Amino acid sequence: MSLKNKSLKYYYSTIIVAAFGLLSVILSMTIGLEKSTIYLLEKIVIAVILAVSLNLVVGFLGELSLGHAGFMCVGAYLGGKFAVIISSSLGNSALTLILSMLVGGTVAALCGILIGLPALRLKGDYLAIVTLGFGEIVKSIFQNTSRESFGGALGLETPRYNKDELFIYAFAVLIITLLVVQNLMNSKHGRAITSIRDNEIAARATGINVTKYKLMAFIISSFFAGVAGVLYSFSNYNIQSSKFGYNYSIEILVMVVLGGIGSINGSIIAATLITFINTEFATILTGNLAVLQNLLYAIILIVIVIYGNSPALSAFREKYDIKKLFDKFKKRDPSIIKEDKANWNNIPTKIPMDELLSVDVSNNDQNLDSDETDKGGK
Amino acid sequence: MADYVLETKNLGITFGGLKAAQDVNIKISKNQIYGLVGPNGAGKTTIFNMLTGVYTPTSGTFFLNGEELKGKSQETINHKGIARTFQNIRLFNNMSVIRNVLVGLSNQPEFKCGLFTSIFRLPKHFRTEKAMRDKAKELLKIFDLYEERNNLSCNLPYGKQRKLEIARALATNPKLLLLDEPAAGMNPNETADLMDTIRLIRDKFDITVLLIEHDMKFVSGLCDEITVLNFGTVLAQGDTKTALNDPEVIKAYIGG
Numbered sequence: 001m002s003l004k005n006k007s008l009k010y011y012y013s014t015i016i017v018a019a020f021g022l023l024s025v026i027l028s029m030t031i032g033l034e035k036s037t038i039y040l041l042e043k044i045v046i047a048v049i050l051a052v053s054l055n056l057v058v059g060f061l062g063e064l065s066l067g068h069a070g071f072m073c074v075g076a077y078l079g080g081k082f083a084v085i086i087s088s089s090l091g092n093s094a095l096t097l098i099l100s101m102l103v104g105g106t107v108a109a110l111c112g113i114l115i116g117l118p119a120l121r122l123k124g125d126y127l128a129i130v131t132l133g134f135g136e137i138v139k140s141i142f143q144n145t146s147r148e149s150f151g152g153a154l155g156l157e158t159p160r161y162n163k164d165e166l167f168i169y170a171f172a173v174l175i176i177t178l179l180v181v182q183n184l185m186n187s188k189h190g191r192a193i194t195s196i197r198d199n200e201i202a203a204r205a206t207g208i209n210v211t212k213y214k215l216m217a218f219i220i221s222s223f224f225a226g227v228a229g230v231l232y233s234f235s236n237y238n239i240q241s242s243k244f245g246y247n248y249s250i251e252i253l254v255m256v257v258l259g260g261i262g263s264i265n266g267s268i269i270a271a272t273l274i275t276f277i278n279t280e281f282a283t284i285l286t287g288n289l290a291v292l293q294n295l296l297y298a299i300i301l302i303v304i305v306i307y308g309n310s311p312a313l314s315a316f317r318e319k320y321d322i323k324k325l326f327d328k329f330k331k332r333d334p335s336i337i338k339e340d341k342a343n344w345n346n347i348p349t350k351i352p353m354d355e356l357l358s359v360d361v362s363n364n365d366q367n368l369d370s371d372e373t374d375k376g377g378k
Numbered sequence: 379m380a381d382y383v384l385e386t387k388n389l390g391i392t393f394g395g396l397k398a399a400q401d402v403n404i405k406i407s408k409n410q411i412y413g414l415v416g417p418n419g420a421g422k423t424t425i426f427n428m429l430t431g432v433y434t435p436t437s438g439t440f441f442l443n444g445e446e447l448k449g450k451s452q453e454t455i456n457h458k459g460i461a462r463t464f465q466n467i468r469l470f471n472n473m474s475v476i477r478n479v480l481v482g483l484s485n486q487p488e489f490k491c492g493l494f495t496s497i498f499r500l501p502k503h504f505r506t507e508k509a510m511r512d513k514a515k516e517l518l519k520i521f522d523l524y525e526e527r528n529n530l531s532c533n534l535p536y537g538k539q540r541k542l543e544i545a546r547a548l549a550t551n552p553k554l555l556l557l558d559e560p561a562a563g564m565n566p567n568e569t570a571d572l573m574d575t576i577r578l579i580r581d582k583f584d585i586t587v588l589l590i591e592h593d594m595k596f597v598s599g600l601c602d603e604i605t606v607l608n609f610g611t612v613l614a615q616g617d618t619k620t621a622l623n624d625p626e627v628i629k630a631y632i633g634g
Contacts, residue, residue: 180497187496187503188484188510191473195481198470205430205464207456207485207550216493262472 010186013265014178017048021171028164036283038163042235044275045170046228049177051255051271052264053224056181058253059262060190061217062197063119064128068225068252070135071108073244075226077142077150079104080158080233087159096159097169101230108226109219111138116218120211135249142241155240158233170231177224181264184220193217194262258304383408383586384429384554388438390610391428398424399610400437404588406554406603409580411587413601413618415594417630420607422590423465426556429588430462431455442554457485459553463543463560465590471532475523478531478542479514482549489513514549520582521545521575537568541575548583555579557589561596569593573600598622606630 024041027033033041054068083100090096115134119127145152184190192213195203204210233239255274259266277300281293307313318324382405390400399421406412414422427433429440431452439448447455461482470478483489491506518524521541526534531542540560547555560576561569573596580587591597597604598618606613606627614624621627 183497183499184493187507188480188489188491189493189496191477191481192484194473194477195470198472199468201432202464202468202470203481204452205432205456205462205468206482206546207453207461208481209453 010182011179013268014175014182017171017178017268018175021168021175025168025171028167035163038167039235040276040279042163042167042170042231043279044272045167045174046232046235047252047255047271047275048268049174049224049228049231050252051259051267052177052181053221053228054252055256055259055262055264055267056184056193056217056221058256059267060185060193060197061214063214063217064124065115065131065221066128066246066249066253067115067131067133067135067138068221069244069246069248070131070138071111071222071225072229072232072248073135073138073142073241074111075104075108075229076233076239076244077156077229077241078107079226079230080156080239081150083159083230083234084157092159092161094169097161097166097234101173101227104230105223105226108229109223112218112220112222113215115222116215119218120214132246132249135244135246139241139244151239155238156233157238158236160237161234166231166234170235173227173231177227178264178268180220180224185264189213189216254301258301382406382441383410384440384442384588385444386425386429386438386440389425389428389435389440390437391424391433392436397610399428399607402438402605402607402612404605404615406586406588408586409584410602411576411580411589411600413597413604414588414590414607415592415597415604415622416607416613419609421610422607423558424610425607426462426558426590429455429556430460453485456550456552459551460556461547461550461552461554462556463540463547463558465558465562467536467539467543469531469539469543469546471530473531474528475531475534475542476511476514476518476527478546479517479549480510482546483510483513486551517545517549520579537564537572540564540572544575544579548579548585552585554586554588557587557591559590559592561591561593569596572596576600594622 024033028038050068050072054065057063057065079100082103083096086099087096090099111134115131118130122130142150143153147154150156185193192203192208193216195206195208196210196213200210251274255271256267258274259268259270277297278293281296285292285296307317384404384406386402386404388400389402389404391398392400402421402425404412404414414425416422424433428435431447431450431454434449439446441447442458442460445458447458447460450458470481473481489506489510491503494500495503515524515527518527521544523534523538523542523545526538531539534542540563544555544557544560557576561572564572576587576589577600579585589601601618603616604618604621605615606621606624608630613630614621614627
């Protein structure tokens with residue numbers, strides 16, 4: 001019974017996302033949603049897939065990757081091109097979509113191996129630079145292709161799908177991504193990946209095949225980035241390689257960091273929030289006010305980070321902690337303390353002076369002296 | 379040759395001009411508790427690192443149950459049956475206590491479960507997962523950590539962290555367990571408790587133990603045989619009492 005509840009807990013976020021997806025599908029079929037709303041939903045879904053897949057590498061494997069948009073770019077272009085080729089015979093069917101997503105994802109996964117191999121030797125900042133370089137290289141390769149092959153600077157045109165249909169597929173892909181990542185992380189393989197993050201030396205000594213699991217994390221992460229890229233290419237009809245610069249990689253990283261490194265639910269929320277804010281700003285702030293877009297975005301990020309970490313706000317956070325409110329709601333026993341939550345700031349560390357002076361040290365001194373003479377004697 | 383669980387032959391390693399260990403010959407019989415002692419910098423941990431594949435010996439070789447393991451990777455050596463703990467505790471800090479042990483269990487052939495089985499949640503996944511959890515709980519009970527199984531391992535007190543590290547090493551089903559200063563930083567009660575635990579696991583899991591320790595009471599109370607190292611060379615070897623009373627050993631430790 002308890003095991004059942006526990007395993008269900010991992011899927012709460014997936015269930016909520018699925019319910020939300022179902023709701024929007026029903027809405028679009030009955031009342032009909034505006035084109036802009038559907039486009040926003042697609043953008044959010046793509047962002048969530050990207051954030052969750054990047055979280056696999058950054059949050060669970062503990063390696064900093066700044067080239068996630070590069071994997072997405074590879075997926076978008078190759079998946080998109082594949083769709084253009086096969087749509088002449090298969091038409092704009094679901095099969096075209098699925099096949100091109102598989103192709104885009106697989107090619108991106110192969111690039112994941114390419115990046116994963118140096119990752120076995122590189123660490124931290126150095127790996128970040130390699131991945132950053134990878135993203136930029138991929139971007140410029142596709143920028144400099146000919147008009148016939150990948151569209152070059154003008155971009156690649158992809159088959160036009162019915163928007164109402166496409167976002168249903170997008171939600172389905174998102175749910176599959178969430179299930180795969182959750183299932184992976186809550187299995188022995190996921191534990192092995194997190195053990196590498198926590199202590200690579202100990203993981204090796206415990207018999208974990210570090211090479212295998214690092215590559216596994218990179219491959220799965222880049223596969224889903226590639227799939228998200230294909231979705232992106234269908235959602236926009238036209239892909240421009242300039243979109244996949246390091247700015248976009250960092251935006252995905254911001255989603256992961258903001259949502260909490262290693263938290264899938266956090267990634268979902270943060271990706272939704274950031275995409276929503278960005279899109280809203282882009283529609284509201286037009287003309288001269290467009291310069292404010294990035295400024296407001298940055299201010300919001302700063303406020304969230306300060307709220308999450310500032311010690312001055314800790315009392316406020318405690319009071320309005322969502323978890324605690326839930327506990328109250330569920331009437332959990334507060335005496336069960338799972339973690340060390342003592343407020344170490346309030347514990348006095350200074351020893352009063354008179355207490356220090358009252359300690360009699362003369363006796364100990366004598367002992368020390370006699371010890372030393374003994375040793376000398378020997 | 380196969381009579382010994384571990385046999386090292388002229389094992390040595392040099393770092394540039396520094397001879398960290400040379401000509402170390404250790405023979406450990408089955409179910410022995412063997413001690414490795416010596417002053418700081420004598421090369422004890424270096425030997426552990428060679429035996430677990432962190433360093434490749436520059437001279438000599440070593441055998442586990444007659445099988446040469448020199449030059450093998452850390453993972454392979456662990457699969458072959460050498461597990462270790464570390465001098466400075468290296469737990470998976472952000473994982474719960476039981477997960478630490480589960481990581482150790484994941485390489486055993488009986489708990490084999492492929493990536494796709496796990497991702498698609500096939501029945502085999504649930505079976506192995508349940509079996510692994512049962513085994514982990516059993517191990518935690520031996521080390522008196524069962525109650526804390528869902529706590530984060532970094533929140534455990536020091537003595538229990540040491541025990542958890544041993545439990546994790548045991549989870550990999552070793553034939554030879556290397557303990558690097560298991561009693562460091564423990565109070566006398568915890569040390570006595572640990573001595574009993576080490577004897578218990580030796581008997582229960584039918585393993586051989588090689589340990590590094592500075593606490594002479596601990597060593598003389600627990601070890602059947604010891605090797606004393608100084609500056610990378612063997613100073614004395616054999617029966618614990620005789621070796622510890624060797625004038626050379628006393629000289630190396632106390633000076634004179």
